[in-house]
Amino acid sequence: MNKIFLVIAAAFFCAVTGNVSAQSQKVVADKIAAQVGDKIILRSDITNVISDYIRQGQQAQLPPDPECTFLEGQLIQKALVLQAQRDSLPVSDDELDAALDNRIRYFISMYGSKEILEEIAGKTVYQLKEDYRPSIKEQMLSDAMRKKIVESIKITPTEVKEYFSKIPADSLQFYESELEISQLVIYPKASKDIDDYVIRELTSMKQQVESGQKKFDALAKLYSDDPGTKENGGQLSLNRSDKMWDPTFQSTVFRLKEGQISPVIRSKFGFHIIQMVSRSGDDAIVRHILKIPPVTDDEITGAKAKLDSVRTKIVDGTIPFNIAVAKFSDDESTKTTGGNVMAQDGSTYVTIDELDKDMVVSLKDLKVGDISKAVAFTLNGKKGARLIYLKSRSEPHRENMKDDYNKIANRALEEKKNKALRVWFSEHIPTYFISIDKEFNACSNIAEWKAVAAQRDAN
Numbered sequence: 001m002n003k004i005f006l007v008i009a010a011a012f013f014c015a016v017t018g019n020v021s022a023q024s025q026k027v028v029a030d031k032i033a034a035q036v037g038d039k040i041i042l043r044s045d046i047t048n049v050i051s052d053y054i055r056q057g058q059q060a061q062l063p064p065d066p067e068c069t070f071l072e073g074q075l076i077q078k079a080l081v082l083q084a085q086r087d088s089l090p091v092s093d094d095e096l097d098a099a100l101d102n103r104i105r106y107f108i109s110m111y112g113s114k115e116i117l118e119e120i121a122g123k124t125v126y127q128l129k130e131d132y133r134p135s136i137k138e139q140m141l142s143d144a145m146r147k148k149i150v151e152s153i154k155i156t157p158t159e160v161k162e163y164f165s166k167i168p169a170d171s172l173q174f175y176e177s178e179l180e181i182s183q184l185v186i187y188p189k190a191s192k193d194i195d196d197y198v199i200r201e202l203t204s205m206k207q208q209v210e211s212g213q214k215k216f217d218a219l220a221k222l223y224s225d226d227p228g229t230k231e232n233g234g235q236l237s238l239n240r241s242d243k244m245w246d247p248t249f250q251s252t253v254f255r256l257k258e259g260q261i262s263p264v265i266r267s268k269f270g271f272h273i274i275q276m277v278s279r280s281g282d283d284a285i286v287r288h289i290l291k292i293p294p295v296t297d298d299e300i301t302g303a304k305a306k307l308d309s310v311r312t313k314i315v316d317g318t319i320p321f322n323i324a325v326a327k328f329s330d331d332e333s334t335k336t337t338g339g340n341v342m343a344q345d346g347s348t349y350v351t352i353d354e355l356d357k358d359m360v361v362s363l364k365d366l367k368v369g370d371i372s373k374a375v376a377f378t379l380n381g382k383k384g385a386r387l388i389y390l391k392s393r394s395e396p397h398r399e400n401m402k403d404d405y406n407k408i409a410n411r412a413l414e415e416k417k418n419k420a421l422r423v424w425f426s427e428h429i430p431t432y433f434i435s436i437d438k439e440f441n442a443c444s445n446i447a448e449w450k451a452v453a454a455q456r457d458a459n
Contacts (some may be wrong), residue, residue, distance in 0.1 A: 033071060034449075035435040039078035043437075046070045068443035071436075075449050079425070079432060080142035089144045091137060099136050100129045101239070105283065108237045113278055113285045125280075149424050150417040155409055163412035164401055172399040178349040179363070180391035182339030184310065184324055185331035187384040188303040190293030198271050198291045202264045205289060206273050209261060216261070216275045216287050225270065225381065226290040234275075234289055240282035249274070253284055268332075295383045300376050303385040307374035311387050314371060321371070321389050330384070339389065349394075359388065366390040 031043040049070050053062050063069040104125055107117050118124055123131070190198075205223070208214040217233025224230045238245055240254055246267035256262060256276035265272050270292035277285040310328055313319045319327075322338030329335045333342075341359075343350045352360055358377035366372055372388040394403060401408065426448065434453045440446065 031437070032435075033437050033440065034075060035433070036075055036078035037082045037432050039081060041071065041074045041078065043439075045074060065443070065445075068440065068445050071440055071443060072446050072449075075434075075446060076425070077138065077142045079428065080145040081138050082432060083428065084141040084145040084148075087145070087148070089141060089148065091140045091144065096133065096137055096140065099140065100132060103132055103136065104129060105237060105239055108283070108285070113235075113237075114280055114283065115278065146421070150420055153413070153417050153420055155413040155416060159416070160405070160409045160412045161401065163415065164408050173404075174398055175394070175396065175404065176351050177396050178351055178394045180348050180393075181341045181350065181355075181359075181363075182321060182325065182389040182391060183331065183334055183341060183359075183386045184307065184321070184329050184339055184389075185334070185384055185386040186303040186307055186328065187330040187382065188295055188299035190295050190299065194293045194296075195271075198293045199264050202271055202273050202289065202291055206261050206264070209275070216289075220287060220289045223291070224289045225292045226288070227380065229288070234287040235277065235285065236288070237283070237285050239284075249288075253286055254279075256286075292382065300383060300385055304374035304376065307385055307387050311371055311373065314387075331386075362388050363390060368393055 032040055033043045033046060034041040046067055050062065050066050053059060053066075104117075107128070108114050114125060117128075121128055189195075201223075205214070205219050209216045209219065217235070220234030221230060224234050226234065229236050238250065238253060240250070242250075246269065248265055249267045249272065252262050252265050252272075252274055253276070256274065258276050258278060260276050262272070262274040265274070270290050272288050272290050274286050274288045277287060279285070306328075310319075310324050314321050314324055325335060325339035329339065334340060337348075340348045341350055341355070342348060343354055355363075356377070356379050358375070358379070362372055362375050362377075366388065368390055370390055374385050374387060376383065376385050378384075397403060399408070429448050430452050432452070434449055434456065436446065436450055436453045441450070443450075
């Protein structure tokens with residue numbers, strides 16, 4: 001059971017995010033694979049999860065002996081759900097409805113529109129929500145129960161040391177060089193003449209669509225500067241309650257009627273025209289064309305001069321780097337972190353391969369503690385200038401307590417939680433009614449479950 005909760009999560013993810021078109025093709029449930037209390041596990045529950053992995057091209061992610069592994073995951077989840085119900089752990093209707101709304105929004109964004117989703121699934125959005133309601137509620141209950149079991153478990157430095165001492169020397173992880181980096185970024189604005197030119201260009205596109213000369217999606221594919229939607233004809237989905245959207249963009253969307261095209265608006269990304277495709281309450285499908293006014297070398301030179309003057313104040317001790325970031329930076333992803341560049345795992349330690357190529361070049365001549373002079377860069381087609389502060393750099397090394405304590409402590413804590421879960425299940429499995437089909441007799445990973453089922457049969 002050491003890693004079984006990762007398997008549960010993976011199985012659940014595939015089960016509820018798999019191709020919607022497969023809903024009508026799922027294996028018809030004609031056999032009960034297992035039962036925990038009054039919770040039934042169908043043979044098709046297991047078959048369909050494996051099919052979803054294959055359908056999504058994730059065969060390599062399947063665990064060894066997947067049928068036995070996913071059956072164990074289902075047994076564990078059902079037991080946690082039963083215990084959560086016994087303990088009256090709350091999952092409110094509002095929480096469940098929010099989770100269902102998020103799931104449907106994911107599907108809509110994947111297929112492009114609510115209408116296409118409903119056509120492929122052969123069901124309305126309301127029917128899809130009701131289909132997924134039981135599985136998502138079960139997942140929320142099992143998560144709540146697992147959290148309750150392990151929430152009081154902590155780890156001490158002595159336990160971390162003991163955990164580390166048991167790792168064979170040849171099994172210690174090897175870490176590449178990691179860096180702590182902060183940056184102060186300025187994205188200079190284009191000149192007014194260029195802004196006016198882009199506005200005229202978008203206005204002309206709007207007129208061409210409204211007159212029937214051109215299709216909006218065709219113009220988006222040809223001219224939009226948004227790489228995330230360009231190939232999809234500029235189409236995207238959004239919800240009024242989402243906080244991720246630029247306020248001007250979002251408020252413009254929800255003033256449009258179906259088929260209507262907005263006037264040219266300016267967001268933090270550039271200039272847009274937006275066409276409403278369809279709307280259902282607080283959910284909307286739109287197309288947009290984004291044009292980012294090009295920045296010339298003159299604007300970049302001005303931004304570098306401003307940054308170099310800020311650098312002088314930082315080096316002189318007049319202003320700390322993190323305060324300068326809060327005051328001057330245009331980069332929202334690092335402005336609230338004191339300029340820290342964050343790794344994919346959420347830590348402040350990044351590897352070279354997580355950095356953009358211009359950053360890598362700029363770091364070549366920096367020593368720990370250095371702040372670069374202002375350097376120009378281009379990221380996702382957007383030009384800017386920045387100061388780079390190299391806070392620390394580790395050498396490639398074998399894992400050790402001095403350099404990697406936090407990573408080791410996190411693994412030790414997870415092991416302690418898994419041990420507590422194993423103890424909890426050993427104590428609680430015998431308290432449930434358990435039945436397992438003989439088809440799974442060869443599954444050694446569910447020996448405890450089979451022993452309880454056999455004892456019930458013997459009695």
